[in-house]
Amino acid sequence: MTELTLEQKQHAYDELREIKANLAARGWFPATSGNLSVRVGEFTPDKFTFAVTSSGKDKSLQSPEDFLLVNEKGTPVEATRLKPSAETLIHCEIYKYTGAGAILHVHTMFNNLASELYGEEGFIPVEGIEIIKALNIWEEDATIRIPVLPNYADIPKIAELVQGAIVPRIPGIVLRKHGIYAWGASVAEAKRHLEAFEFMFEYVYRWHLLKK
Ligand SMILES: CSCCC(=O)C(=O)COP(=O)(O)O
Numbered sequence: 444m445t446e447l448t449l450e451q452k453q454h455a456y457d458e459l460r461e462i463k464a465n466l467a468a469r470g471w472f473p474a475t476s477g478n479l480s481v482r483v484g485e486f487t488p489d490k491f492t493f494a495v496t497s498s499g500k501d502k503s504l505q506s507p508e509d510f511l512l513v514n515e516k517g518t519p520v521e522a523t524r525l526k527p528s529a530e531t532l533i534h535c536e537i538y539k540y541t542g543a544g545a546i547l548h549v550h551t552m553f554n555n556l557a558s559e560l561y562g563e564e565g566f567i568p569v570e571g572i573e574i575i576k577a578l579n580i581w582e583e584d585a586t587i588r589i590p591v592l593p594n595y596a597d598i599p600k601i602a603e604l605v606q607g608a609i610v611p612r613i614p615g616i617v618l619r620k621h622g623i624y625a626w627g628a629s630v631a632e633a634k635r636h637l638e639a640f641e642f643m644f645e646y647v648y649r650w651h652l653l654k655k
C-alpha cells in the first residue's frame with residue numbers, strides 16, 4: 444500500500460475542520476459529543492487509513508490537536524499523544540463494510556427522541572416524505588427503516604453489531620438515546636445524508652405528537 448503524502452493528510456484535516464465548524468454552528472456537538480472522520484488513500488476492506496477527531500475535544504473550537512490518522516483497527520499510524528475518538532471502532536466497522544469516504548456522528552435532540560420512540564422496534568420508520576430522495580431513493584412514497592442499535596457502554600460490543608445493522612440503501616445507523624452515524628462517498632455526500640436524516644427525525648417526532 445502506498446504511503447500517504449502530507450498533502451493527502453492536510454486535505455483530510457482541512458475537510459474535517461470545515462465540516463466540524465459547519466455542524467458546530469448548528470449546535471450538533473453539545474457537551475463535546477460527536478465525532479467525524481474522512482478516509483484517506485487506498486482502500487481494501489482489510490487495510491485502510493482515516494483521519495478522525497481526537498477524543499473529548501469541544502468540537503465547536505479549533506485547535507492544532509483536533510485530528511489524527513488511524514488505521515483500520517483504529518490505532519494511530521503516527522507517533523502522537525492524541526487519543527482517537529472513543530467511538531473510532533464504530534467508524535472502522537462502517538468503513539470496512541461500506542467502503543464509505545466519510546462518516547459524521549452527531550448527538551441531537553431529535554435523533555435521541557426518534558431513537559427512543561422506536562428503540563424497541565430496532566428501526567425508525569419514515570414514510571413517504573420527499574427528503575428521502577436525498578438518500579438517492581427515488582421511488583414514489585418510499586418507506587424506509589433507519590436501523591437503531593442498543594447503546595452499550597462497551598464500544599466494541601456496539602461495533603460487533605454494525606455489520607449486521609447496515610442496510611445497503613440507508614447510509615446511517617442510530618444508537619438508541621445516543622446519536623446517528625451517517626456516511627457517504629465524500630464529506631459533501633455524508634453531510635447531505637446527515638441533514639436528510641435529521642429532518643426525518645424531527646418529522647417523525649413531531650408527526651407522532653400531532654397524531655395523538
Ligand atoms: C460527551 S458525549 C460521550 C461520548 C460520545 O458519545 C461522543 O460522541 C464523543 O466522544 P469522543 O471520544 O469522540 O469525543
Ligand SMILES: [Zn+2]
Nearest residue numbers: 476477530622
Ligand atoms: Zn457519540
